[in-house]
Amino acid sequence: MTHTSLPADDDALLPLDAVRRGPVPAARSPRGVPEPAATLPVARVVVDTPLPHLDRPFDYLVPAPMDAEAVPGVRVRVRFAGKLVDGFLLERAEDTEHEGGLARLERVVSPEPVLTPEIAALARIVADRYAGTMADVLRLAVPPRHARVEAEKPQEPEPGEDAASGGPGPWADYPEGEAFLAALAEGSSPRAVWSALPGTGQDGLEWPRAVAVAVRETLNGDRGALVVLPDGKDVALADAALSAALGPGRHVALTSDLGPAERYRRWLRVRRGHVRVAVGTRAAVFAPVRDLGLAVIWDDGDDLHAERLAPYPHAREVLALRAHHGRAGLLIGGHARTAEATRLVATGWAGPIVAARETVRARAPRVRPAGDDAELARDEAARAARLPSLAWRALRTGLEAGPVLVQVPRRGYLPGLACQSCRTTARCGHCRGPLALRGGHAMPYCRWCGRIAGQWRCAACGAARMRAQVVGARRTAEELGRAFASVPVRTSGRDGVLAAVGDARALVVATPGAEPVAEGGYAAAVLLDGWALLGRPDLRAAEETLRRWMNAAALLRPGAELVVLADSSLPAVQALLRWDPVTHAERELAERTELRFPPAVRIATLTGSPAAVREMLGDVELPGEAQVLGPVPLDAPRGDQVRERAMVRVPQAAGTALAAALKGAAGVRSARKSPEVVRVCIDPLDVI
Structure with a gap:
């Protein structure tokens, strides 16, 4: 694995101790100047304020009674602009650059040092990279306090025996896999972009087991590990694999559905060093894992990795910064590959982990596009049909051997309506929002304001009848249920995500990202409405479409039939046919570089x-x-x-x-x- 510096503008990143200081426009406390602490009487505090022009540490006086509790990393209350506000104590110092008297710390909220120097420095780096404030980043990094949880008797860590090395496991299928594990076990910091093989093994999906093996070797090298996943379904898979590989009590899972108290309890176990492995969704990128040796992010192209709150950091970039400055290893994994990960390989900052073509061919499904010339010659109606005969044959044959997956790009019933006569998009007469249908016997409603459009008429031609623009997952399930009356139909999407299904025959209709794992793998799959994904006006449309297709295809049994309803001449379809996400990502990166688009x-x-x-x-x-x-x-x-x-x-x-x-x-x-x-x-x- 390679160990060169970050590419491009990353050479301008700040060092770990680059927490900026500044003069303090603070006044004397109205209660008078207290007796200062005998040593290090100045506390540098980052104040919880969203104002960009105040994004710097401020100096405060440490009163002698607070000397023992006012340690770096604790939560404090200070007087700022005439109000009591929260803050974090970054460090103690002997003197200050501020001329004049200092306001004092009002109180130490808790003696628990929740902000480590590493996370404080990382927050400063992330804030500067994304043009945000350190206070905004710390809101993402440190969960809210629960006094009752802090007062609980600390749970003693499990005996610190190394996990037994069970061999390379799934990494044996990759030429560079065993070298990657050896580097982790030796305490090195390899950085890799991993193109995971499709298919399932005897123990289910193999990528969670591969991640668990890499974490195990990192622990055996006496360092901690952090695993970041898109959603709770993936966290549950990795959580089970880590429990099997490491034993009980050696890691914690951090997700929002735990509730504030339980999440803070587990977060404190990581902060106190009781466990050295954390797995979770994007907020876990800031988990204070001690002696971090490996950071893992799975499926970095998923938009769930992009933070919705200011300053809107991406989990992949935060982990890359953390690995670079903390001298830790980094593993970016997925069935597909993003242009951003490809750039890291192209610059030499990370190395590729890719299986041999013979192994890929043995593990990949058998992909057939419904729009190829031979199929169109056999079925003249296939060009206009939403489910051409090839798809029907795949569904019928697959149901004889087990469950079958149908991926539908849109959720709901009929999420888009248009005029029956002129095809103009049907819009609400009140707010101009798009109209949709919730069910076969429902009235059209506005997706923006929720009003019922019972008296709708087309603004362009005056017609009163509508037609479907796109068909959602629930309408698809209804149609398939009528076509395969004796087969149970199960849906998985926004209204309810299934984690897993059995090996019995069933039709599983799912939206992208919500596909449940089938026991033993799916016997067949159909990817509907490829045009709806590929035709979006988005820079990442082809990359995102291939990622969604490959994630669904990876759930199939090796050699199972996969039908994709899209033009076989398109690059994304060709990449799926050959199961070659690397070449597609390299082409995407080259085109974006030529056109001056990210990540170039x-x-x-x-x-x-x-x-x-x-x-x-x-x-x-x-x-x-x-x-x-x-x-x-x-x-x-x-x-x-x-x-x-x-x-x-x-x-x-x-x-x-x-x-x-x-x-x-x-x-x-x-x-x-x-x-x-x-x-x-x-x-x-x-x-x-």
Whole structure:
């Protein structure tokens, strides 16, 4: 595995101890100046404020009675701008750069040091990379306090015996697999992009077992590990595999559905060093694992890895930063591959782990596109049919051997309606939102405001009849239930996600990402409405479509028939046919590099009212290489509010300068109390 430095603008990242200091505009406490602590009387505190122009540590006086409790990492309360606010104590110092008296710490909220120096430095780095504030990042990194949980008697860790080495397990199928495990066991920090094989073994899916084996070897090398997964279903799979590989009590799972108290209890076990392995969803990227030796992210192309709260970091980028600065290993795994992961391989920062072609052919399903010339010649109606005869044959044959999977891109019943006569999209007369149907006997309703559109008429031609634009998963399940009357039909999607199904014959209709794992694998699968995925106006449409298809196809038995309803000449379909995500990702990266799209460049978006966006663009001092695109109006999601978005594009090497410039401009706006907020997002997923 390779150990070179991060590519492009990552050479400008801050070191681990780069927590900025600043003078303190603090006044004397109204209660008078207390007796300061005898040693290190100055506390540097990061205050919980979202204002960008105040994103720096402030100095406070440590009263002598608080000397023992006011240790780095504890939660504190301080007086800031005339109000009592929360904060974290970063460090203690002998003196301050502030001229004049210091305000004192009002109190130490808890003696539990919840913010480690590593996570504090990581929060500073992430905030600067994404043009955000450290306080915003710390809200993501440190869960809310539960005093009752902190007061509980600490659970003693299990005896610290190394997990028995059970061999390479699934890694034996990869030429570089055993070398990767050996490097982890020796205490090295390998970085790899792993293209996982499809199919299931005797113990179910193999990727969770492969992750568990890598974690086991990291523990045997006397270091900790962190595993980040897209959703709770994947966390449950990895949790079971880690329990089998490591034994009980050697790891914790961190998910939002645990509830605040239980999640904080498990998080404290990681912070206190009682366990050295954590697995969870995107919030777990900041889990304070001691002596981190391996960070794992599975399926990094899933949009669930992108944080919805400011400053909108991506789990893959946070883990790469953490691995780079903490000298830890990194494993980016998935059945498909993103252009961002391919760039890490292309620059030499990470090495590839790919199985031999003979192994891939033996494990992959047998993919058949329904739109090829031979099939169209046999079935003249196949071009217009939603389920051509090839798909029906695959379903019928697969049901003779076990469960069959049907992937439908859209959830709901009929999520999109149009005029029967002129095909104009049917919209609400009140808010212009799209109309949809919840069921076969329901009335059309607006997906934005919820109003019933019982008296709808087309605004273009005046007709009163509608037709379906797209068909959702529930309508598909209803149609298949009528066609296969003796076969049970099960659905999995937003309304309810199935984790697993048995090996009995059944039709499983699922939306992408909600496919349950079948015992022994699916006997066949049909991927419907490929046009709905590939035809989206999105930079990542082809990459995302291939990722969803391959994740579904990986649940099939080796050699099982997979029918995809899409044109076989398209690159994404060809990559699925050959089971070659690497070549597809390399082509995507080459095309984006030529067109100057991410990840070849860094892009920032500024979204807000037209006046606010233009004002900020006028204030910001952009790098010389910056190119401003827009602003252009956005479709308002609700109501009549007008919003615009501008994009700023710079080379990778200027990414840090761009983030600093935008953060400075946001600080200027907050300092002068501009009433309108401009949302700044660095490297957004939705560029187009």
